Amino acid sequence: METKQSIEDMINKIIDGDNIGAQEDFHSIIADKINTVIDLKKQEVAASIYGSEQADTETEEESTDENV
Numbered sequence: 001m002e003t004k005q006s007i008e009d010m011i012n013k014i015i016d017g018d019n020i021g022a023q024e025d026f027h028s029i030i031a032d033k034i035n036t037v038i039d040l041k042k043q044e045v046a047a048s049i050y051g052s053e054q055a056d057t058e059t060e061e062e063s064t065d066e067n068v
Contacts, residue, residue: 003029 010025 003032006032 006025006029010022013022
């Protein structure tokens with residue numbers, strides 16, 4: 001569900017007095033935001049790990065080629 005629509009639904013539920021429904025929407029919105037941040041951090045960490053290994057491998061290959 002789109003975040004903007006979810007927030008509007010949550011607010012409408014609060015206005016209508018459906019506090020449990022609003023709470024469920026709130027938890028869903030927060031969970032989506034947390035998952036997005038976690039996914040971005042995973043990509044960042046993977047890029048830093050595999051990016052540095054790729055650079056190290058290329059450097060070792062260049063050194064080996066020079067010695068031959």
